[in-house]
Amino acid sequence: MKLGKLIWYLQRYSAIYFLLFLGYLVLIVLTDRFSFQFLTGSLTFKLLSSFFIILACMHAFAGLWTIGTDYLTKRTLGFVAPVLSTYANLLRKIFEFFFIFLGLFLVIYYLLIIWS
Amino acid sequence: MIDVNIYRYNPETDKFPYTQTYTLKKPEKDIMLLELLNILKEQDSSISYRRSCREGVCGSDGMNINGKNGLACITPISQAIKNNKIELRPLPGLPVIRDLVVDMTEFYAQYDKIKPFLQNETEPPAQERLQSPAERDKLDGLYECILCACCSTSCPSFWWNPDKFVGPAALLQAYRFIADSRDTKTAERLEGLSDPFSVYRCHGIMNCVNVCPKDLNPNHAIGEIKSMLLSDKKKENIIVSDGVS
Incomplete structure (x- = not known):
């Protein structure tokens, strides 16, 4: 699958999943099952929420990558200050790596909490 | 009277672009913006803009008119004017060659x-x-x-x-x-x-x-x-x- 198509589908299908997961959470609350014991004990919740956190990070990164390639470029940073334009590619890489590491940290941290 | 604010920039003489205001008597007829520019050019021949067919076919005179892109030759001044002012800038996002002329x-x-x-x-x-x-x-x-x-x-x-x-x-x-x-x-x-x-x-x-x-x-x-x-x-x-x- 082409990258453009892959990103497009990733963002749309993940957004649908978020809505469904939100519905699932509302259902848990409405049926009075919302407790830490339930959240850490239910295999269904563990699986669905793990999938949610992974998709959320991928969805967010796709959006942030778009923002980075729009606003952290030689052209756009050059409007702010010419000196920033020189470091545009470096700044964008730092921006992208920061959110990659933040996403990975959140995913791993969440999986450790929910599965250990 | 109307004020026409025009984006001016000549890379040979100007370090930075600036806005020049021209005040002129409001034309009796509802002429097109391009005609207004032609009148201004008679006063100040240094104003630069592209134009050709003057009937919305060639697409030469695209410019930013009071914040919205359009063709000067088919935009009547009654439509462009706001508070007796008309603001003319080059098409946004493209490098300016001179005044309202952009590098396409x-x-x-x-x-x-x-x-x-x-x-x-x-x-x-x-x-x-x-x-x-x-x-x-x-x-x-x-x-x-x-x-x-x-x-x-x-x-x-x-x-x-x-x-x-x-x-x-x-x-x-x-x-x-x-x-x-x-x-x-x-x-x-x-x-x-x-x-x-x-x-x-x-x-x-x-x-x-x-x-x-x-x-x-x-x-x-x-x-x-x-x-x-x-x-x-x-x-x-x-x-x-x-x-x-």
Whole structure:
């Protein structure tokens, strides 16, 4: 699958999943099952929420990558200050790596909490 | 009296661009903005702008009129004037050569990228490649583009990535050939637009539709291209929609 198509589908299908997961959470609350014991004990919740956190990070990164390639470029940073334009590619890489590491940290941290 | 504020910049003499205000008597007739510029040019011959056909066909005099892109030759001053002021700036996002004249190299490079000509590898017929009236109808709302660049230069995605995002004008033309029953290179054309930037950077904010002086709908054409890229929609299934026809 082409990258453009892959990103497009990733963002749309993940957004649908978020809505469904939100519905699932509302259902848990409405049926009075919302407790830490339930959240850490239910295999269904563990699986669905793990999938949610992974998709959320991928969805967010796709959006942030778009923002980075729009606003952290030689052209756009050059409007702010010419000196920033020189470091545009470096700044964008730092921006992208920061959110990659933040996403990975959140995913791993969440999986450790929910599965250990 | 009306004030006409014009963006001025001559790279040979000016370090920075500035706005020059010209005050003149409001014309009795509701003349077009281009005529107003011609009157001003008689006062100050250093004002630079492009113009040619003076009837909205050549697309030369695209400029930013009170914050909205348009053609000076078909914009009456009654429509442009706000609080007895008219603000004229060059098309946004493109490098300024001088005053209201912009360098359109990036715009034409994107137009060139979509191969804006009919491609058909089959043996040419004796006279011409024929189309049915229904096939011809699919091109309405697409072929009329005059490449004035009003749409592309009102698009933030084109401002940020003019070298990667094809832009509404060129995408409208890309779809014009994709939708053409005589063109046989649909797959190749779509392949050339399948990266994350060329088409997918359009977020559908519809500035292009809002400013098009020919009342065309590039956003609809882009939507059709996206639809074809995302699905297995075949060329023969292209229908004429209200948005384009």
